[in-house]
Amino acid sequence: MSGHGQAAWELLLPAAGAPARRRGRALQEALREAVRSGRLTAGTRLPSTRALAADLGVSRGLVTEAYEQLTAEGYLRSDRGAGTWVGDAARATHARGDARGPVAGARARGDAHGPAAGARARAGSGPGAGAGARPRGAAGRGAGRSEVRVDFHPGTPDLSLFPRAAWSGAQRAVLARLTHPALGYPDPRGLPELREALAGMLTRRRGVVADPERLVVCSGVAQASTLLGFVLRARGLDAVGIEDPGSPEHGRLFASTGLGTVWLPLDEEGLMPEPLAASGVRAVVVTPSHQFPSGISWSAERRAALLGWARAVDGYVLEDDYDGDFRYDRAPVGALQGLDPERVVYAGSVSKSLAPGLRLGWMLVPEDLVDEVVERKRTMDLGNPVLDQAVLAEFVTRGGYDRQLRRCQRAYRERRDVLLAALAEHLPGTRVSGIAAGLHVIARVPGRYGPPERFLARAAEAGVALRPLEEYGTARPGDGDVRLVIGYAHLSPSAVTAGIRLVAEAVGRD
C-alpha cells in the first residue's frame, strides 16, 4: 500500500462488509477529505483503478466511479490513458494561513480591478423566475388574454407531492417533545438540532464541508442572497456578477442591498474566465451543478478556474444549489463549496424538495463571513420560526427527507422523459440541451415552426404559457429558432403531453 507517494491509502478503506453503494460513497468521501485536508497534495498521482481496487478489496468499477465523480467535481484531474492526479482546485480547509490576507488589504486589491461601472450593472432586467420567486406576471410573455391551460413556467415543484401526512405527524411529535425554552426567541443561526441534521445530510448528499458552526438556517436562497448582499455591500463591494443566461431574480435581490449586477457570459462549460476577470467584480452567483437555465453542468476546469479567480481577487462565490438533488442519469456532481469552503457560500432550500411555502433553507458560510451573516439574519427577523425547523430536523434525521427526494426524483424523471418524447413526436427537430437533471429543460425549436414571436403568440392563444430563454439573459441569437425554458416538474405527465400537443397544433395551423 505504500509506493503511491505519501498518501495514506489505508485511510480510504471503506468498512468491510458494507453494501457496495455505501462503500462507494465512503471511498468518495474519504478521497475528497484527503484532498481537502492536504493529505493528498496537488499533483499526487493516484494509483491505477486496478491497483487501488486490489489494495482496498473492492471492485474496480467502484474505484473507477469514484475517480470519475471526483474528476467531475474538480478534486482530481485525469488524462485519458495517462492516469489520474490530485488537482489543485481544492483548497485545504484548515490551512489558509498567510495566503488569506486581511480584509482591508483585500479590499484595496479589489479596487485595483476597478469598481464595476454603473453602466455595466444591469440589475434584474427581464421578468424571469429563476431559482427564486415565480415571476409576477405568471402567465408568461405572450400569453395574451387566453385562459392558461398548461403553464410551463420553471421553478415550481409538484406541490401535490408534499408529504402532508408525514409532515403532520412530525409536527405532532415535535410539539410533544420540544422543551418550553425552545419556544422562546430562537438562535438566529438556526435550531441547533436542525443545523446538526442538515450538516450531516449535506455532507453526505452534496459533498460539502458542512460544519454546523458555519451553517445558517435562513428562509431560502432568496434570503441567503439578500443576507450575503448586505454583508458584501458593508465590506465595500458594489456589484455582483451573475451568469448570462441566469436568473434575473438575483439582480433584484442584490439591488435591494445596494449592489448592482453584471451579466457574465457563459459557454457550454461554465463562466468564461476572461470576461469574469475583466469585469472587476469580486463576487459572483453561480449554479455549477445544473446551471440555470442552460442546464449544463460546469466542467471541472471551469470550477477550478472560478476558485482560482476568487482567491486571486480575494472574492466570494455564492453557489445557488437550487435543484442539486435532482439528477436522473448518475449521482449529482458534488457542490463547488467542498473544494473551497472559505471562498464559496453554499445555499440551498426545501423549496424544490418539499414546498416553497415553508420558506426554509440553509447557507454554509466561510468562517470569515459567518458572524456578519448571522448578525444580519438577527436584525432581519431574529431567526427562522422554530416549529418548522424542528419538524425538518425530525424529517432529515428519521429518513423522511431522503424518502421524499427519492419520490420526487422518480416523478420528475418520468415527466422529463414524457416531455422529451412529446417534443420528439409533436415538434420533431427540436433539440433539448443540458444534463438529465432538475425541473426544467432548454428546448430549441427549429425556425420552420415559425418565428419566435409568432410561435409564442400562437402557443399562448392555445392556452399554453411558454417562456423564451431571452427572458433570462442578454443573448439574442436571431437565427429564427425558438429557445424555450420549459418547466415540467409541477405538471402531470398527461398535462405535459397535452401541452406540447396543443403547441404543435397551434403553430402548425395557418
Place this chain on the structure above:
Amino acid sequence: MSGHGQAAWELLLPAAGAPARRRGRALQEALREAVRSGRLTAGTRLPSTRALAADLGVSRGLVTEAYEQLTAEGYLRSDRGAGTWVGDAARATHARGDARGPVAGARARGDAHGPAAGARARAGSGPGAGAGARPRGAAGRGAGRSEVRVDFHPGTPDLSLFPRAAWSGAQRAVLARLTHPALGYPDPRGLPELREALAGMLTRRRGVVADPERLVVCSGVAQASTLLGFVLRARGLDAVGIEDPGSPEHGRLFASTGLGTVWLPLDEEGLMPEPLAASGVRAVVVTPSHQFPSGISWSAERRAALLGWARAVDGYVLEDDYDGDFRYDRAPVGALQGLDPERVVYAGSVSKSLAPGLRLGWMLVPEDLVDEVVERKRTMDLGNPVLDQAVLAEFVTRGGYDRQLRRCQRAYRERRDVLLAALAEHLPGTRVSGIAAGLHVIARVPGRYGPPERFLARAAEAGVALRPLEEYGTARPGDGDVRLVIGYAHLSPSAVTAGIRLVAEAVGRD
C-alpha cells in the same frame, strides 16, 4: 335625537338585545368610526352621558365608559363639568387630499429641520432587551458567576402557557385543508385568510384601522422595524427618535438599515413635545399604550401632540404595541394608529401572547408606504412561511386566540399581584410605578437597601438576575435609589416570591 349638532346619533345605536359588554364595545367602535370618518367633526360637543344613554336606550354607565375610553385614546376631550367634545387628534381616514403633499416635497421640508447630527445619534447603547430580543448576556448585569436561580429579565412570556394541544390540532386541520397551490411561493404581504382574520381581531381588540390591504404579515416587531427602517432610509431619512427610557434594541435594528437613533426624553405623560420638535427627526418609535419600560400610558394630549408633530413634519410614527393586550384594571387603551392610519405604522406580534419562537407578527402600514414595505418584505424573505400563518388564522377565527389571551391575562395579573405583595413584604418602601398592565413593572427601591451597584451585586450573588432601568436609557438620577425593570410574566408565582425574598435577604445582610 337631533339637537346634538349634525351628528347622526342613530348610527351609534348598538344592536338591541346584545349583552351589555358587546353593546358598550359597539358604541365605542361606532364613536371612533364617526370621528375618523369626519361624521363627527372636531369641536362638536357631544350630548351628555345622561341624554345619549336615554336616546340609545342603554345604561348611563356604558356611555360614560365609552366617553372615558375615547378620551384616553385621544378621539374626544373633556373638561371636567363642562362636557365632552370631539378632539382634533384623529385624522379622517379617507380625506387627506392636498394636505398630504408629495413625497419629494415632504423630503425637502424634512431637511429644513436639519438632519439628525451624528453626535446626537446613539444607536443601541446598553444591552437592554425591550420589545425585541432578549439580551445576549441573558443573566443580566451584575450576575457575576453565580448560578442564576431567578431571572427577572423582561420581555418573555410564560412559554408553558403555549397551547400545544390546540396548536397541534390546528396544524393538523390546516394540513388537511390547504390547497396545493397554497404551499407554493407565498404572497409577500401574507396569507389572505390571515390578513383578513387579523384585521378583524385588531379592529375589535385594539381599535385600529385594519384594512387587510394595508396589513402586512411579518416575522415580528423586530422585522417590522427593519422593514420600515429600510423604507424610510430609501426616502432619505437618516435617523429615528426612540423613547428615553426605551428599548435600545430598536437602535440596533435601525442601525442595520443605515439609520441612526436619537433618544427623546419622556415624562410621566409621554414624549415631551419640545425636544421632539427640536430633534430634527421625522420618524419616531413609541409604545403609547404601555410605555416600555416606564410603564406609563401616554396621555391623550401627548398622543394628539405626537400626531400633530407627525403631520407638521410629514413624518411617521412606528407604534410598537408589544403588550397592548395585557391590561388588568380596565380595557386596554386603543392604539394610536386608529387616530391617524396615514401617519402611524402599527406593529404587533404573537411573541407575548403565544411564543416568540413562532416569529409571527403584523404591521398596519399607511397607504403611502405599503408598496415599498411589501417589496422590502419580498426581497428579505419572499414572505412568511405559510403553515404557521394558516394555523394562526384558524386560531384567530375560531376563538382560540381570544381564549389564549384571557388565559395569559389571568396568569400574568396574578403574578403581578404576587410581585407587588412580595415587594411590599420583603422590601418595604419600594414604589412601583406604571399602569396595571404588561409583563413587567418598574420598581424604585429606596436607597436604604444599599447603593445600586452593591444592591445588584448582592442580588446576583444570591442567584437573582435584575436589570437596572439605566440599561434602557440615558437617565442617571444619582439619588441613591435602585430603579429596576422587573419582568414577572415568565415566572411562577412562587418563583416571583422566592426571588424577591432572596434579594431582600441578600441586601439585608452585611
